Amino acid sequence: MALTPITLSGTLGERHRRLNSLVREAGASGASLQEFQALPEHSPVDRLFKIDLASQLRHVDYIIQNLQDDDMLYVSRALKSKWLVDHHDVVNPKHLEDVLFPNMIKPAVSKLKHWTYINLRDPAMCREFYLYYKDNAFEFAIKFLSHCSNEFILGEIPTILTKLSSQFLKILSEKCPKVAEIYYNSLATDEEVRRRYLENQQSYYNSVKCVLKSDADVFLDITEKYFDMNGFRRLSPSSSDYILRCHKHRFTSKPELYTAYVLHMQTLADRLSVEECQELVMRLARAKYLQSWFQYKAVEPLVKRLSPDKRAAFKKRVFVDKDVGESVDEWTYEVPAPPPHTDCSKHIFDDQYFKPILPIIKIPKRLIKKKKCGVSRNKCDYGIIESTVQTKTELEKLFEEFRFLGFNRTLHDLRLRLGAASSPERRRDIFMVLVSKTGGRSEAVSALLSLAARHRNEPVHIRAAVVRSLVKRAQVWRLPADVWNNLLEFGHGLGLDGSTPEAECKEGLHAVLIRQLLAGECQPAISTAFLKEFSTLSEYSLSPAERVQVAAGLENLLSAAALVAKPFVAAKLLDQLLDALNTYRVTIEAASPVVGAIVSLASRNAEVARPLLQRLYQAKVARRELLRLNLEFRRDQASLINVLRHDLLALDYKQFGEILITSKTNFDSFVSKLAIYFQKDDFVMQLRAKLKEKLFENIEHMENNDKTMKSYQKKQAKLARPLAGLSGRDLEMDLQELDSKGPELRILAAALRANAHRARPAVAVASWGWRRAGVKAVATRAMRGRQAERAELTRALAAHRRTLRVALANSMLSAREAQVHAFTAAAQRRPAAAVRALFIYFRRFGDKSDVSIWDIVKPVMLSMDMSILSKRDNLRRLIKDQVKVVPSSIKPDYCVTLYIVLLKTKIKYLYSNVDNILCEVSKHLPQIEDSLELVLLKMLEDADVREPVTYPSIFVRYLLLSKSDEDLESRFEKLGKPFLAHLDAVRKEHDWVFRKLFSETMKSLMYNAAFFDPKCTSCLSVIEKFMAWMESFMPREQHFKQYARVHLTMLYYKAVRASVQQLPAVFAAARRRRVEGVDAVGFVFGRYIARELAQLVTAYFDSVVELYADALADYVEVTLVAGSSRAQFVVSVLKGILAEGVGTQRRLAVYIFKRRHYEMKEPLQKELEELMYKEKDIEVLVHAELERARFY
Template identity: 55%
Template structure:
């Protein structure tokens, strides 16, 4: 027993101590020591417990491992989870035991840690299925992690049930296991709207997630691609994917060649995989596809054409792009093309009510602002259009390229050579040379011919010759030219610095070509080297062969290494360039050793100059160990400190590192933890840090925020002395309050862990109590919540803990918080309502809206106004309550608008109070009758005649009297017209019309009509009377349809499809009947007067696909109900509302109308001309 406890770890570094601990465990196991032999031995340091846990892991002692999983210290929990053999114990690793027995006794971070451990390590399909089925109802995000490890049969059974919940990531994971999942998912897009809506929000991500299916089941993947690939949103396939498809599934490509080539595959890779004849045939087939003319250009198919022999290439290009000898063209796609699933109709519906807004005194100002904004937008678009047009203008060089694009080099050389002699412009001659360079194709014979022509123009201005040389180097790899041709190039490039001398015009590419040629030859002239180093390049932009790259890499490395022996700034520049070369050419790390030696020497002379080099080497993971001390001067993050702890402890003993730890706060938690666990209290490095931090805290100029950051690492570095130091601070004068509070707040960082029960909550402080409470065990939560909720300082913690607990005492905790901290209770409740519609919590919180003073609490006031967060069950009462307590006019207007939408669910007394309040508001800024729509809807929600009379007596009659008084006041006529317009429009209230319990809507309209007759003559205001009558007819049509088709209106989906058609047809028949009565009462031409209002009335229904269906049904109903020439009204309506209907429906209606002899004349006159 004695050799194993207490454990004394030996070694100079963290790595050595790790290995020593492992050797102790191994020796104990081999000697036959059991956990029971060492368990009772007192633990003087964390290493003692680590030794016991590792021994238990090694010996498979499950009981001891489970006890450590329940420990408060996450160090021991994490260590215990090294026991992966625990997964074989079904009595332990099953969800029932974990949730009912083990997890309730573990601290919450340990539960999260073990859940993650299960997800990472559990692999057995049967166990994974057990975990998935247990958690899928209440913790789907956790359960889905296990589904991909279940059997394929179970996956295929389960996936159709959870398609709408699958994220792109988990779809990819499941497809990797079972490719059929991809087919199931994409097949569901045609039938399941919720799945389709999720897919369309992240279309590219979902499609990318099934690319893993390509090699496991290519037919499924290509079927999906041919159906759902989006031309506009998706990128072409990668070269690897293209290569695989062409090699293994070439028939799929050839069957739909135009689709794959024009939109899907990587064309250069496709060209490389096809034979020359196949490339030629592909180009011809694409050329014949007239529907691809917007895409089919030379640039698009250039990789395919370049596969042809150069001698045949020019003739083929001429045949395809000039002569157009391609055979018979195809006008339409010969097969269905892929497209995204059709977006679900999210437009407004005919049965949706219009959302009215109350009248305000600021509407005119807003309208003017909107007008100015629109004018500004138009100006912006005009400017954009102008820029776009200017960008499409081609330069002279582009036009010359286009002219000779399909002409071979020999003919181009002949034609352009003649133009050179007759061209007076130097820029034009430059363009001619550049076109000829592009036509050479990099062939030596063509370049030689071009240089012979250039020799006759060696007197060209230097900038013209420079442009030609630059283009030759880029396009023709001139460093490979024969010696005689190379000499022609040097002669043509005189004065351009190709000999290492000063250049009369910028021509770095020419010098680069000289350097490449000389490096490949094995020798570089000193003058060339000096000129090159002054304008260094890694030469990565040039197309070098493999053997050329190797020789260039060695040559550049030698050049730069030789030049690095100079003053620090210049040496650093050369070393930086050398690192560029190492990165570009992938030079092996071992060959970089000389560079590291140079950098270490340079660091001694000038640290700031060498800093960028050290950072580059560190990011490239080169020489980290050799340059560890140098890197620490510039990189003092936690990773660097841990690296030093593993390799060189002396490098850590510096004031700079102490300063970084003191400023870092949480940034160095892992480093401090490792130090405290593996190094004892009296060792040199912990003592150094502890002493330095205490001195910093004790210094007079230490600020409060710095003390808090410094206390965090100090608490852990104090080891067993933490409580002693806290007692010392408690006994000192009040100026130590900041340090005292900081130490208490970080008490959870101490090791050994302090006992909150022994300390007492008063001594520990709120922060320590909150930290302990939020990580407490599930079996302790109820007691914690009860105790925390009793104190004003901790009630916020009680709320947070209660909301995290399954089945926690939420109502009791909110009740306590409402008494002790009402503002906190409001804040938390608003966040709570984003996820839960708990009426009990609302009843507790509701009184606080009236009792809490919101005037000075801006943040709370803004949160209260986020009405979209409030669940619908609470929203009506919430908006009404907030309306009564708000003093801001604009806020009240927003709440009124929201209440008008929620009106059927608002208490009648509440609405009447608000409406009465609106009548009684006085003052100069008060808007008269601000919201007629709300009053009309309030009246429409009457349930019987008695209720209607009561509402009219209390609100309705008063409203009509006020509106009449506005009519009589000459200064308020415009106000009257606006209020009257909203009053008449708001009589149409679908929420009441479609609910049979509101049976007196027609009586409301009759009363309004009766009142209007006493105020406005029918002859002068005929359109207003017609609009009210149309609303009455619409109401009758709705109720008649509900009576005839109760099963349709009982089904929400059918009501919004079949119900629209039914209501529209009956409405049309009612209109025809009323028009017939009007013609009998008045005169025939009243049809034209009536039609004008009807057209406007139909246009007020919400726009969308349902309005088109409704309009079609209305017109058919009018045709069915009208007689003789009265049917011409349908022709007028179709003429004026034709844009609401699609072409097929419009043609069908025109065909129906033209069959009627009474309507034929009107159809030709109104629709066919």
């Protein structure tokens, strides 16, 4: 029987294997765990031995005991017992939440949750977990759903469609393909599902591709109905091949759709026969609706299936002569389209909100700089506007002319033109077309080079262009010797012999090199010229056998050159060699020459060889053989751990200590392995002594310079992390030694205390108290603490000002009582911390936030000084920028509070944007009207002629929310009269500013929130009061349009109240109100308009109809909220006018229809036209006006 302490030796792997063998021997001996459990633990290995033995013996109690340990090492080790998932009395959601999780540290809870959904596969248990967490932790619950039975999944899916991400849709569809069908069918009925789908429809479509091979009909039905032809990518070659092999009938039923948009074109061409390809191209050519897509390039893979002798005639017939038969104008079947977007535009019953009107700011003259021009006043710069229409070059025109002709015919025609061509560029274009027509065929290249031999005296740049094109298109290195000589003769002066070229032609040199490498010999002049501008030659179409030969040739060529080159040049050559070997996929072994060359170079110049060693390491080449070199050059955690695994002789505490000291990264995993498996080795003792020595180094020489001491301590503090991990039980001694040196070393001592949790065995930080342990150590302990201890710990931390921020953070993981206690304490001792924590609380809990927390922090915000002198710019910016995270139930009160706080800062509007908060305040007026009076009084108090009220609509709407006549008189006396007096003062001083204020004031009289609220009974009185104010400076006859618009608002209010009274059921339901309510209010509104128009005609003259039409059209455009519902509303208004109008006064409807018909859908337009044509009094006018509207 093995006894503790357990001693391990050898490499890290050998120690692992030795520990595993001891566990197996102990289990085979028949000994019980209780015998070993009583043995003392001298090192972490002893504890790991017990856990592994308990796992082997399936001892549940001991495994659970370790799951509740503070050390995540033992928690992770215990979770290797995957058999624990079979113990349903332990692994069930209720037991975990009520018994196990409260007694586990927070990281352990997260790890156990992850372990549970990874390992749990029993459908019944997965169903239990899903149902338990579904309501409160859906993102965790849905991970279990894919392991439930198909019947349960299909029953649950309709209830969670709005929460389903594309990732989980893929997972569930893989298990049950019917899920994909249910999801896509819901797009037609569920607006929320449709909205989420349209935000990322490509991702959702990709997620159901997994259904193709399990239930192809479901996937193809989805594709044929919802595929976005303008946005989706084509299917992959493998998916396209599967469809054509196993479900070809779906393709043949809709070939145009699948060819033009869905399937991979090359795969389609490969799967169809030659006759099928030919027939498909003809069918696509007849499809007139594919005219913008159907071009030769689009169907080239299909055309290339035809034999070369038939291809030219077929291309001419289809693309030149257009002899394809009778064209088809429209799709012959239903084509797919994404579901229509939900109408997100504003509704006619939504209120219009305004932006603040900026105050008048006088800019001092000295701040105004004259703009200097680069030219004199007499001169002007004229810009040349170039056309964006691309015109074809002569070469492109020549290509188009011979695109559908074969090589022989092209050669015959262009041979004649070549002699007659007057310019070298024209002859170059002719050669380029001929090169493209060769198709790489040797007989065509031979004929071309025979023609080129007669033009060997062409300018060098012309010949270079031809050679470059030939090399890329025709694989000229394979040409027979006589034809090859023609190419060399034509390319004289281009450096094909290794000499300096007269014109750039690297491709020609590459062709010569490839031909020589394939022949097994390479001339020195060619290789020298090639190495000056190296290329891997991957851009050329080499056969598999040629690639092998070229790769071997390049390896020999570069290796030989690197051996005799200087270190810097050798490094460049070896790097190029690695590129070549990687391009040709040559396996590099530890014994490969290139590895030896790099090692040799490293011994000559280490810095130059560093990038090459890095490349070998990343390619996983010779890692074990180059372990020590990699350690020297890489100096990272992976290299150090590799030493532990493979070569203990490379353990040098000085080198390792230097790496830990100088590196800017952490080595937590390496230090942890040392502390666990090498704890008693001399190397670890020496390394710990080295770190400790470095920590205290030179301290005695800096005691008299406080600034230098602090700077040095901050630099050395990073050593506290590895030192704490290696110290174990000696950590307390190290802290006592630091403390004994006096308070000057408090930075080092604080850093060591902050890493106390890394020591193994763990230090009892909780017993020290926060003053001795340090706030960081306490914070780490608190945030990792157990749920059962969290509330008590939060109260203890909240008792001290220094740990209040930790208490606030910890309280958010606790129950409501702890949160209230922590925020109350913070509001008293650290108000700024309470305000900052409030937004963290809002982000964490969202709409579930408790109003009582806001009630605690609100007085703190109101009492805090956030002026410039308080130096709380960041806090002031925070409370202003974080409005978006405030829950909707708290936002109205928060916006008012925020506005009051920002007003108290007394910062200029231009810099604080304080009035932007009023936009949020105005959206929540009905909820906050009781607390708004003081804000409005303050706004009027601060306003003057030069800086007037910037948000007049809030005053008007506050008055409209009056609940009775007495309430209105009270509000009007306090706010209405001063507000109107303020506007009068602005009118007398700044007329243009007044016009802006007046316009917003009149628009804000339209307030649906008050009009639809039966409690607001004084809206009409408010409008009348503002109309009486208008009459004091605006005569009715001179401002008919403004008065008409106010009257229209009164009529709209009456129409709303009448409709609500007549149809209470319609307006009680939100959906019916936004659909049927529009027609109801619009029709009544139109009837009221017709009645008022009759009164105006009686009071004035008949042509007042035209004046009223202008006012009504402007009212619709400016006052009513724009959106799709406005058109429907206008249609109902016009119906009301036609129904109630008298005689020719109905022409008002004609005028409005003429000006607003463009907003209406075609069925609505036809319906109105029919109604207007039936009115005999205005029939002639209808014909005239409507014909004019159509003309324009």
